[in-house]
Amino acid sequence: MTQPQFTDFYTILPFTILVVWASLLLLADLFIPRGRKGITAFLAAFGLAGTMGYAITQVGLSSIGFNGMVVLDGFSTFANILLLLSGLFGIALAHGYTQRMGIERGEYYTLLLFSVSGMMLMAQAADLIIVFLALELLSIPLYVLAAFNRKTQSEEAGVKYFLLGAFATGFVVYGTALVYGATGHTSLYGIFSAASQGTSGLLLSIGAALILVGFGFKVAAVPFHMWTPDVYQGAPTSVTAFMSSGAKIAGFVALLRVFATAFPSISVDMTGILWIMSALTMVVGNFVAISQTNIKRMLAYSSIAHAGYILMAFVPYGNREVVSVSIAAGLFYLLSYVLTNFGAWAVVMTLEKAESKGLEISDYAGLAKKYPTLAAAMTVFMLSFIGLPPTLGIVGKFYLFRAVIAGGFTGLAIIGVLTSLVSAYYYLRIVVNMYFREGDPTIENEPGLAFTTAITAVATVVFSFVPQWLFLLASTALLR
């Protein structure tokens, strides 16, 4: 045991900067008058952008801090940048929306910053104690954010999210306790070295399975997905957009690091469970989405289905030769999912009216005639969700299926392709509504929404022509 050094702080400096900035913002917000909370939003975005600038300078660095509690590596840097990006999109979507819905409060942005910082700590955690702390730091602000709109059923969504989230935390903590009992360590590296010497396999396997259950709730994998449609529908849409991207990245990143670092020795037991979870998530998510008429619920089921695709990247995690490729494929898919997801939610928010009006799929009828660019952007996002060219979605799916087949799980890849075909049905229904039905939709003109829609739509198309560059970036995201 050594005393903490200043160099330890360099390891988690982006996280530290963001937490300090969020705490200062909490104070500064007191002096910003109501109705001018745009200043808070700007300051929060400034903090995120500044942190992102620093996080980018950390590309290629690798170190361990605080006696192996936190770690900095290519993987964490990639995740940090992605998380900060979703925080920025989250704020861009939130400002105009909260004003329009009459729920604008400065705390929104502070809570969002704390949640992002929790997600970043999650990406850097190298000890199950930190994983647990980061999980709570990211979740507790999200419970409050989900209940932010007191005028609709938002509180109900908040309570549901809170009870299910706390339930999931119970599983993670109990699983951690059993893993600690089996190996005598909470550090991921300690668990790995103890487990590879073959100590009490059963307790370790049960513990790992319970941790998987807990994170399964967080990333909304079937059979732990029941809360997702309710919470995504009830929460304010700006929160849903952030939650369905940020919380998912954090959950998957933590799952990848914990399993690939600490539990390769029990991959024989885990691979089967992960296979079934991934297949079930893809099938249930896509098939239930077909019958939805509310676009928020439809996108909620679509996010469940995408959790299934990302879970595919985990299945070969015990295979030393494939694991780095499959991690890169998983991260690339996360990136393409986040861009598409924010774009789709931005379009949904552009059409949403007060009191949860304008959220039915039939409300999209006639959009192409009246607002051709918006309809074109939505078409891009839907194509990307399905995995059709010319979008990032197809590239992401291609890398993912290739990695899974290289790991020897051809059956899973076939399920993935078939469920993508099924998903085309409900995604294209929106496109058909926009282009071939008559209707008179009205939209909200907000710079934040238009900006997000434009950026994500362009990025989704342009990067699909030069994906090598992004994939190279994801391939440098190695676990230390």
Place this chain on the structure above:
Amino acid sequence: MNSVPVDYYVLLSAILFTIGAMGVLIRRNPLIIFMSIELMLNAANLVFVAYASVLKSFSGQIFVFFVIAVAAAEVAVGLALIVQIFKAKKNINIDELNSLKG
């Protein structure tokens, strides 16, 4: 010191954890559900301290402190949400929270 074998503690904690998990799934009052969740966390705490004393390692005991502190933070947020619901509906039965259909 001739102490109780660690397996007994693990067994007891497994029972507590199961009671907690069942409580969450069966009971309909958010406050009782919340108590059941606390029971699950405390079952984990029991495993941590039991193994910390057997393995002569401190990290288990430290984890327990973190769990207790974080659970307190969770209580603050959770009870506030439940109170808000109660104010709006004069009722906190989970079955009444059905304006969002799942």
